[in-house]
Amino acid sequence: MHDGVSVETVKVSELGAPQRARWNALRQTNPLLGSPYFDLRFVDVAGEIAPGAAIAIIRRGDEILGFLPYQRRGTLIQPMAAPMSDIHGLVAPTDTCLNLTDILSRLGADRARFSGLIAPGTNEGRGLSVRYAMAADVSSGFATYEAGRSAGFLKDKRRRFRTLERDHGPVHFSFEKPTAEMLDRIIAGKRQQLRRTHQYDIFACGWTGALLHRLAEITEADFGLKLAVLRAGDAIVAAELGMTSGDRHHLWFPIYDTAYARYSPGSLMTLETLRAAAEQGIARVDFGPGGEAYKRDFAEPAEPVFEGMIHTRPRTVGLTGLPGMTKLSRRFDGITACEPGLVGRVRGASSFVTAMTRRHPRIGAGVGLGVGIGLSLTLLAD
CATH class of the missing domain: 1.20.1280 (Monooxygenase)
Structure with a gap:
């Protein structure tokens, strides 16, 4: 590492008060680090639950330049708690000149895989594909947010809402901390969805579900899991687990009952989530990276994020x-x-x-x- 920069690896539990204060200070001064995934309370749980989790502390002399939360799989470095961490990267100032490839090399990695890399101020990005974090701004209230969306889209969803209520009874919505029973229901529904769509079941390993249950135990007012649930009569037609940190909420694990597909229950639930989030003082709702059509209905591109593989050695076979x-x-x-x-x-x-x-x-x-x-x-x- 050049310019006297050193990299030390520690467990999350080994971060002392000065390191934690520096982390929080970096996060407060860098708006790119506002995601709940950069909240130390998430990192504490991930460091306890995710196999191979660690923190790289990057210093020049006694000064902490930044941190990199990660997990190790042999010579592969991944974001801490992957595949559960939609947004990840260096916790560093916006004007940092840290070289992420050099840091990864110092960690003994041959390669590193990222899917939503925030790299503030680094010289990374070459060779990685650029996507954008999709976000809905509800800081001025839900009515202002609605005024900026497609009138045709909103009209269609209001019609579907009325039809759902006519066909299946009164529609109710809740947005609150999940019970253990509801959390298990979300995980079971997500596993069923993954099987139905022929995808790998990320909850089969056990620790990913344990991570969610541990997060659900946190009762602090400004951090933790929140569950959106849309009911028609006595039936749950759609639900989504998300995570809140301060005035940011990140949508995470959605499910819906396919028997109600013609009513667009996922879209109805998302609109109600945005309404409730605005009422609870949340300023921004994150939809994760990518420009899928459904995300464009609700959100706008925000900051760029990077996806792909970084090889630390030119001749690494991958x-x-x-x-x-x-x-x-x-x-x-x-x-x-x-x-x-x-x-x-x-x-x-x-x-x-x-x-x-x-x-x-x-x-x-x-x-x-x-x-x-x-x-x-x-x-x-x-």
């Missing part, structure tokens, strides 16, 4: 270097994030092969071969 393997690499790194052990990775890869074969039966054999090659390379690399 899946991204092989034709057609980029998506498989991303899938494998997601499995690796959940499953730190070899047995778990093999089990996760096997379930992924099975899901892909069911989804694409004609190419099942080819997918299986690609997965086999990819898994072998991943395990060799790590």
